[in-house]
Structure formats: structure tokens, C-alpha cells
Amino acid sequence: MTEPTVxxxxxxxxxxxxxxxxxxxxxxxxxxxxxxxxxxxxxxYGLSALxxxxxxxTPGMTVRTFLVVxxxxxxxxxxxxxxxxxxxxxxxxxxxxxxxxxxxxAVAWFRNIFNLWVMLAASTPSxxxxxxxxxxxxxxxxxxxxxxALVVAPVITFNVWQGMKSLDPGLSEMARxxxxxxxxxxxxxxxxxxxxxxxxxxxxxxTITWKIMIFIELLGxxxxxxxxxxxxYELFNMERVLVSALPFVGLMLLFEVLVVRTAERALFRxxxxxxx
Amino acid sequence: MSGIAVAFRNVRKTFRTxxxxxxxxxDVSVALPVHSFTAVVGPSGCGKSTLLHIAAGLDTRFxxxxxxxxxxxxxxxxxxxxxxxxxxxxxxxxxxxREARGxxxxxxxxxxxxxxxxxxxxxxxxxxxxxxxxxxxxxVAMARALAVEPRLMLMDxxxxxxxxxxxxxxRAELVELCRRSPRTVLFVTHNVTEAxxxxxxxxxxxxxxxxxxxxxxVPMERPRDYDDPxxxxxxxxxxxxxxxxxxxxxxxxx
Numbered sequence: 001m002t003e004p005t006v007x008x009x010x011x012x013x014x015x016x017x018x019x020x021x022x023x024x025x026x027x028x029x030x031x032x033x034x035x036x037x038x039x040x041x042x043x044x045y046g047l048s049a050l051x052x053x054x055x056x057x058t059p060g061m062t063v064r065t066f067l068v069v070x071x072x073x074x075x076x077x078x079x080x081x082x083x084x085x086x087x088x089x090x091x092x093x094x095x096x097x098x099x100x101x102x103x104x105x106a107v108a109w110f111r112n113i114f115n116l117w118v119m120l121a122a123s124t125p126s127x128x129x130x131x132x133x134x135x136x137x138x139x140x141x142x143x144x145x146x147x148x149a150l151v152v153a154p155v156i157t158f159n160v161w162q163g164m165k166s167l168d169p170g171l172s173e174m175a176r177x178x179x180x181x182x183x184x185x186x187x188x189x190x191x192x193x194x195x196x197x198x199x200x201x202x203x204x205x206x207t208i209t210w211k212i213m214i215f216i217e218l219l220g221x222x223x224x225x226x227x228x229x230x231x232x233y234e235l236f237n238m239e240r241v242l243v244s245a246l247p248f249v250g251l252m253l254l255f256e257v258l259v260v261r262t263a264e265r266a267l268f269r270x271x272x273x274x275x276x
Numbered sequence: 277m278s279g280i281a282v283a284f285r286n287v288r289k290t291f292r293t294x295x296x297x298x299x300x301x302x303d304v305s306v307a308l309p310v311h312s313f314t315a316v317v318g319p320s321g322c323g324k325s326t327l328l329h330i331a332a333g334l335d336t337r338f339x340x341x342x343x344x345x346x347x348x349x350x351x352x353x354x355x356x357x358x359x360x361x362x363x364x365x366x367x368x369x370x371x372x373x374r375e376a377r378g379x380x381x382x383x384x385x386x387x388x389x390x391x392x393x394x395x396x397x398x399x400x401x402x403x404x405x406x407x408x409x410x411x412x413x414x415x416v417a418m419a420r421a422l423a424v425e426p427r428l429m430l431m432d433x434x435x436x437x438x439x440x441x442x443x444x445x446x447r448a449e450l451v452e453l454c455r456r457s458p459r460t461v462l463f464v465t466h467n468v469t470e471a472x473x474x475x476x477x478x479x480x481x482x483x484x485x486x487x488x489x490x491x492x493x494v495p496m497e498r499p500r501d502y503d504d505p506x507x508x509x510x511x512x513x514x515x516x517x518x519x520x521x522x523x524x525x526x527x528x529x530x
Contacts, residue, residue, distance in 0.1 A: 170359050177332050177353035178424065180376040188372060192363050270363045270404040 057239045065239045066247070074228070079248055082213060082224040085141065089148030090209045094202060096149065097156025101201075104157065105164025122154035130216050139220040144213070151212050156201040163197025195267065203260055210252050214245075281348040281428055281460040282331050283307040285341035289326055299485035300326050301338070306479060306488060310347040310427075311458040315475035317468055317514055323486030324464040328353075328430045331462060347428070347460060350377070352421035354434040358413040360405040360420075366392055367401040370420045377424065391419040395449065411442035418446070422453065431463045435470065444502055447474060451498055468518070472510035473502050480517040490517035 041059055048056045057065070069075050103110045104118065129150040137143035167190065175185040217226025225248045232240035289301040300323040308314050316324050329335035330342060332353055352373075360369045370388035375381055389401050395415040405413050414434060421429060435443040447470065454461065465471050471478045472494055480490040494510050501507070 170355065170357060171361065173334060174353065174355065174359040175376075176334055177351070177430075178373040178376060178420075179350070180373070184376060189361060192361070195363075268363075270365075270406060272406075 055238065057242065061239060062242050062246070066243045069240070069243050075244065075247060078223070078225050078228050078244065079251065082210075082217065082226065082248065083251075085144050085148065085217070085224065086206075086210050086213045088141075088145040089152065089213060090202075090206055092145060092149035093152035093156055093205055093209065096153040097201060097205070098160050098198070100153070101157040101160025102164060104161045105167075118154055118157055121150075122158065126151045126212055126215075130212075130219055134220045141221070144216045144221055147216050148209055148213050152205045152208050155208060156205045159197055159201035159204065160194070163194040163201075166197070167193050196271075199264065199267065206260075214248075279310050279347075280307045280343070281310045281312075281345045282462070283341075283343040283345075284327070284330070285343065287327075287330060287338055287340035287342065289323065289330070289335070289338040302485035302487045304340075304486070304488055308460055308462060310345070310460055313454065313461045313463065313474060313476045315463045315465060315471035315478045316481060317465055317471045317478060317518065318481030318486060319483045319518070320466065322481045322483050324466075324481060325432055326486070328432050328462060328464055331428075332430050349428065350424045350426050351428040351430060352424050352426035354417055354421050354429065354431040356433040356437055358405065358410075358417040360413060360416055362405050365402050365404055366397060366408065366416045366419075369405070369416055370423045373420055373424050388419070388423060391423045392416070394422065394453070395419045411438050411446070414438060414442075414446065418450075427459055429459050429461045431461065433465050436465065436467065443470075447502070448499070450474065451500075455498065468511040468514040469502070469507065471514060472507045473500055478510070478514055480514055490514075492517070 044059050048058045050056075053061060100114070100118065104114065105111075130147040133143045133147040133150065137146065171189050171193070172185065175189045180189065213224075214226035214229065217224040218230045219226075221227050225244060228244040229241055232238075232244060284304050284306050287301055287304040288299070291298045291300055304323075304327065306314075316327060318324050326335065330338055331348075332351060333344075360366075361372070364372065367385050367388040370391055371381065371384035374384035374387055379387070392398065392401050392415075395418050397412060397415050397419065400408060400412065405416065408416065414437075417434070435446055438446065451474065463471070463474060468478075475494055477494060478492040479488050480492065481487065482489045492510060492514055496504075496506055496510075
């Protein structure tokens with residue numbers, strides 16, 4: 001009787017763990033981001049020197065103002081209010097986008113009728129949605145959230161639809177050939193295939209939502225980061241404009257790095273080249 | 277039990293395209309005895325894979341009769357591509373088909389490890405398909421097929437996408453696995469030597485519409501040598517029937 005032979009063993013895989021390689025890794029993870037931030041600060045200082053600090057405050061001045069503003073306290077409630085509106089609009093747009101995108105992918109008559117609607121919705125200027133929703137619902141939080149969701153939903157819809165198109169019929173056939181029950185096939189074979197697309201849609205959706213929400217607030221709300229930017233803009237106070245906006249930018253960046261990237265790594269471990 | 281696992285009776289299958297109705301299978305009648313190894317060869321598009329689909333119950337829209345005996349379920353399917361779920365480890369992929377039959381996940385994974393060992397993949401149980409070579413992926417697919425303890429194995433050119441060296445190893449292992457626990461196998465291929473090496477008998481099909489034009493028995497003991505002149509002789513005979521059936525090109529009828 002012949003024993004089955006193993007073609008490859010794990011130890012045969014090449015591995016780069018020399019000292020040079022680890023130093024290079026350190027350089028990539030510490031020095032490059034540091035250089036990147038320093039360059040940005042240098043650019044800021046240069047710009048400030050060019051147009052005078054009265055027009056463009058230096059980073060130092062901005063930080064000092066930030067500390068003052070922090071003591072005044074309004075900035076935290078601004079951020080909290082804007083964040084809540086973003087979450088509301090994001091959740092609503094995901095709900096609509098997943099429902100409509102799945103229907104477009106799965107139901108032929110739905111696709112034939114509403115394909116045009118989605119294209120129309122995607123090419124409508126964001127400003128038009130916001131103005132229309134404010135006119136219909138008044139200058140309310142509900143209007144801000146629905147307006148934001150309307151802007152983002154088409155993008156998510158298209159992403160989910162793309163995900164549906166990329167489903168591998170071969171895997172579904174495999175599941176049927178092995179008699180995998182329908183609900184289990186949906187949960188374990190179909191749904192995981194759409195996950196990368198859902199994730200990409202969520203990521204893109206969140207980015208667009210938070211950018212558009214500042215604008216929505218600026219147009220029709222009297223609270224939040226967008227409103228505050230407008231207030232200082234009308235007083236021509238650049239320092240306060242920057243201090244109103246930058247902490248929020250930083251927060252969203254942190255969210256992207258800590259939450260989104262971590263989730264991505266955990267979810268798509270299997271797609272990475274190196275075995276973990 | 278009659279000793280017949282699967283029987284096709286005057287099976288006819290047509291596909292409707294926009295322009296015409298194309299006959300894929302025409303009057304196919306064949307019975308697969310329990311524990312027999314039947315290979316089907318024929319030119320591409322002759323309906324070989326359709327035959328497997330019908331036997332598997334994936335395709336129920338055909339004319340004629342299909343008899344599924346006791347010795348045909350559970351069934352396993354091996355495709356040309358491994359068709360593994362890339363987000364599951366090798367063991368989880370194998371375990372899935374056992375979970376589908378109601379086994380608890382922990383037990384299914386434990387059993388999966390055993391089947392992976394059987395196909396020579398001990399040590400790779402926790403690796404993802406993307407991190408395995410094509411040959412190893414097809415071994416995982418083989419382990420998955422074995423994991424349902426199939427009485428009927430349907431194989432659709434499972435080795436044709438592999439390099440020849442790997443394909444030879446896997447063929448030899450398939451023969452060995454079938455010797456250890458006999459099963460009924462329906463094996464579709466376009467490789468005549470592979471058919472002669474593996475099968476008890478080889479069905480030769482014509483181009484569209486696919487019908488069985490010859491039945492070539494392979495009365496050789498196993499294990500066989502892939503380079504044995506007798507295997508080559510059988511392959512030659514299969515080839516002769518294929519050539520005779522070639523001119524039937526087209527086959528579309530309005």
C-alpha cells in the first residue's frame with residue numbers, strides 16, 4: 001500500500017527574518033510616518049509665513065487657541081452632535097443601499113424598472129438633495145440625517161450591486177451538490193462572498209457621510225461642527241475655523257485607523273498573502 | 277438492491293438559446309453498477325458535464341428516466357476547480373459538508389482533520405486555500421468529497437487543471453482510496469490515458485448531440501502503471517472511437 005505523499009511542507013516556504021529586514025520594517029513603520037507629519041507641519045509654517053500669521057495662523061497658535069476653546073467647552077458638544085448625525089445618516093444609507101442593491105442584483109424586473117432611478121439618484125448633485133429635504137421637512141435634525149442618507153445611498157447601492165454580480169455560481173453549485181440546506185448555504189456560502197463589498201461600501205459611505213454632513217449643518221442647522229465653521233467664517237476668524245474643524249478631522253482619521261482597519265484585518269485575514 | 281447505483285434511461289437534454297434549440301444529450305442509456313468506476317470521454321461540449329449534473333440532481337429538467345439506487349447516496353462532487361470557500365481554513369471547508377448533514381461543528385472539524393490526513397495534508401489543516409498550491413487545494417476538495425462518506429462520487433475533470441506530475445500523484449491516490457473503501461465513481465475527462473488508467477470501462481461520447489458511441493472495457497488489475505503499454509493500447513482504442521464520432525459537428529436544430 002502506498003502512503004499519500006505530501007508535496008510541500010511548511011518549513012520549505014521561504015521566510016525573510018534577517019536583521020536587515022527587521023530594520024527596514026522598523027523604518028517603514030516609524031520613520032516614514034514621522035517624516036510625513038514633519039513635512040506637513042513644515043508646509044503649514046511655510047504657508048503661514050507666506051501669507052502672514054494673521055491670515056493663516058501657525059500650528060503653534062492653532063494649538064494654543066484649541067486649548068482655550070477646549071476650556072470654553074463648546075467643541076466637545078459640537079463634535080458629539082455632528083457624530084450622532086453622521087451615524088444616523090450612515091445607518092440609514094446602509095439600510096437603503098443594501099436593500100436596494102440586493103434587489104437590483106437578485107430580481108430582474110426590479111433591476112429593469114429601477115436601474116434608471118439609481119443612475120439618476122447617483123448623478124443628482126448633493127446640494128439639490130439637501131435643499132429639497134430642508135424645504136420639505138424644515139430645518140430639522142431629521143432633515144439633516146435624511147439628506148445625508150440620500151447623498152450616500154446611491155454609492156452604497158452600486159457597491160452592493162457589484163458585490164451581487166461577483167457572486168461565484170460555482171460555489172452555490174458546490175453547496176447544492178453536497179446538499180447544503182438553503183439557509184446554511186446563504187449564511188455560510190453566499191453572504192461571506194458579499195462581505196468585502198459591504199465593507200468597501202461602508203467605508204466609502206462613512207467617508208462621504210462625514211464630509212457631506214459638515215456641509216448640511218452649514219446650510220441649515222444651528223449646532224454641530226459645520227455650523228461652528230460657518231459662524232467663525234462669517235467673523236473672518238481663521239484660527240477658530242481651523243480649531244473647529246481639525247479636531248473632528250483628527251477624530252475621523254483615528255476612527256479609520258483604529259476601528260475600520262482593525263475590523264478589515266480581522267475580517268479578511270484569509271485574503272492576505274502570508275499565512276497567519 | 278439490484279446492484280445498480282445509477283441508471284440513465286433514454287435521457288435527452290436540450291438547451292434553448294435565443295436562436296435555436298441545441299440538443300446536448302440524445303438518447304443516453306447507461307447503468308452504473310455499484311462500486312464500478314466509469315469514465316466518460318468525449319470532445320468538449322458533448323454533454324459530459326450535463327450527465328454529471330443530472331446524476332447529481334443539480335439538473336432536473338431533462339427528458340427520459342433517472343434511477344437512483346440505494347448505493348448512490350450520499351454523493352460527493354469533485355469539480356475541475358477546487359471550489360473551496362476562501363474565507364474558511366482547509367479543515368473548515370471539509371467540515372462544512374458534514375455540518376450540512378447535521379454534525380456539530382467541533383466534531384465536524386475533528387473529522388475533517390482525519391480526511392485531510394488521508395489525502396496527505398496533515399499540517400495544513402488551519403491554512404487558508406489562498407495559501408495552498410493548486411494541487412493542495414484540489415486535495416482539500418478531495419478530502420471534502422470523502423468527508424461525506426459518499427457511495428457515489430461524481431468527478432468532473434478534477435485533475436485537468438493541475439500540472440502533470442501532481443495529476444499523476446492524485447490519480448494514483450484516487451485509485452488507492454477507491455481500493456480501500458469501494459465506491460461508485462462516474463468520472464468525466466477529455467484525457468483518454470487518464471480514462472484508461474482509472475476506469476473499469478470507458479464510455480465514449482460523440483460531439484453534439486452527445487450520445488454514447490462506444491463502450492470500452494478496461495479488464496486490467498490495479499494498481500496500474502500510467503505508462504503501461506496496455507493502458508496506452510486502451511487509450512488508443514478510445515481515441516479511435518472518438519475520431520469516428522468526430523464528423524458530427526454542429527448538431528443545432530431549429
